[in-house]
Amino acid sequence: MLNTLPTAGTLAAPRSILMVGSKVIDWSDWFAGHNGVYEAGTLRVEIPAKFVDWAWWTQQTEILIDVYVGFPKDPRNYSASDLTLLQTYRVDSIRLNAMTQGITLSGRDLTGLLTDRKVDLKFQNQTASQVATYLAGLVGLTANVQATKDLVGHFFTLDHVSLHRQQSIWTILTYLAQHEGLQCFVLGRTLYFGAFNSALSSNPYLIQYEPPSSDRSYPRSNAIELEFEHDLTLANDVSVRVRSYHGMKNAVYTSIATASKTAKRIERNATLAQSTQQYDYTFAGLTQAQCDAKAQQLLEQISKHEFKMEARLPGDAIIYPWTPIEVRGTGTPYDTTYQAARVMRRCSVEPSRFETTVHGKTATQAQTVVLA
Structure with a gap:
């Protein structure tokens, strides 16, 4: 399991840093989401008036925000190197409230660079890894790509499809990854294309549930809230x-x-x-x-929508959309493994909190990406 149960019950002091380049930005509240492989995750940051430099924000034309979270040994003296890079997001919009003087930033992770960009190129004489490396560089991402051998023209011939029409870069990459049996995802400023078993762990995150008993009138769980739905x-x-x-x-x-x-x-x-x-x-x-x-x-x-699960958990940086979520203890068909459809984290200063919310669906085999 990714997590250890029962928990030790020790006091945790989560910390978070948001950075634009080398500049640490102040904030009062942020929501950061990771979605499945078919869309980019989202970010929303609230910056109160006391931290706002309107002149600086209105001059920016391209903003990338690195979101760091973690549990540093010294919660009063720490830096980004003491935390985990959760994700990098590109700001799509800046909303300035003239009355409160606050700012709201909204954006998506860098998967958006790949879903937004369409290409009309011929790749038949290249391998999937060569294509992935080229397409990553096309949008300015670092490529962490494991070498493949087969020419991609072989895939297109088998599927009776062609790339001689515009397709989004992300559609092409997920299509090629499927044929090679590899994973494809963006984390930070890097496109990962390969068999990254350490990142896509087969070890599930365990949600343990204990129903009320004769000695205890209330349920117990390592989840703060836990809900199920049966379609x-x-x-x-x-x-x-x-x-x-x-x-x-x-x-x-x-x-x-x-x-x-x-x-x-x-x-x-x-x-x-x-x-x-x-x-x-x-x-x-x-x-x-x-x-x-x-x-x-x-x-x-x-x-896969037959059984659904939603859990609000203490905040951490170990659950991603590729993390299996296993539920035990209900004594019902809800005791199964779910695929995380969306992972949302919230961190706020007042009140002080760091939480993770997971929306899961009944886990099935990987979806197929078909180029029509």
Whole structure:
């Protein structure tokens, strides 16, 4: 486990530093989020009037904020080197309140550089690692990339897709990472593309729950708050039907992916999936193989919402979207492993607090990224 239970119950003194370059900025409250692999995490920082230098802030055109958190040995004398770099965020907007004289900063982590930028380039004669290194440099990120061998043109041929159209950089990178069986994520100012087992730990974060007993009228948990949700619609069998007309082949393709309590399967005959909760999608230009892949992808996305969990925990810097969250002790089907869909941390001065909130969904196999 990533965390040790039971906790020792010792007094903790969390500290946080926010930096713009070498400049430490003062703040009263911040919210920092990490989302899944399909969107950038977000940041919001509140700066009260007593710390605001309007002249300095109004002159900035590009602001990157490094968020550090941790538990230094000396909570009265510490620096960023004593803390953990949680994430680097790029400020998208500065809101200045003329009446209170305060400032609110809003931004996203540097995954946003990759999701916002589209490219129309040919990569067939390069490996996935060469492509990742090039694309990281294209947006100014440092590349921590592990070498691969296969040329990416092989992937496109197998999937009957082409990059001779504009795609977001992030779509390309996650597509290539999937084919190589690698991880792809941005942490700080670095794009990681490879098998980073130390970062994407298989060790789960444990939430232990003890229900009330005859000796104790209240529950106990290492979570401050713990809630569960069961989607009764998705608790039944679920079917996803994908249909597509392929102009070059002058053909219509249909694929149905079905998840039941006992099995998951792909069918091409609609009569075999009539007793399920059905979702219909239509896409243009897919082959039969691509319809099958798209149906399976959408089925996984829908099915993973059957069980949901939300937990408010004491603040730390060890839970990320790739961290499995395991719940034990409820004595119900909620005792399972969840995939963190979103991790939100809040740190404030008054009242003094540092908390982590995790939104989890039933863990499934990794989603498939399909370039249409």
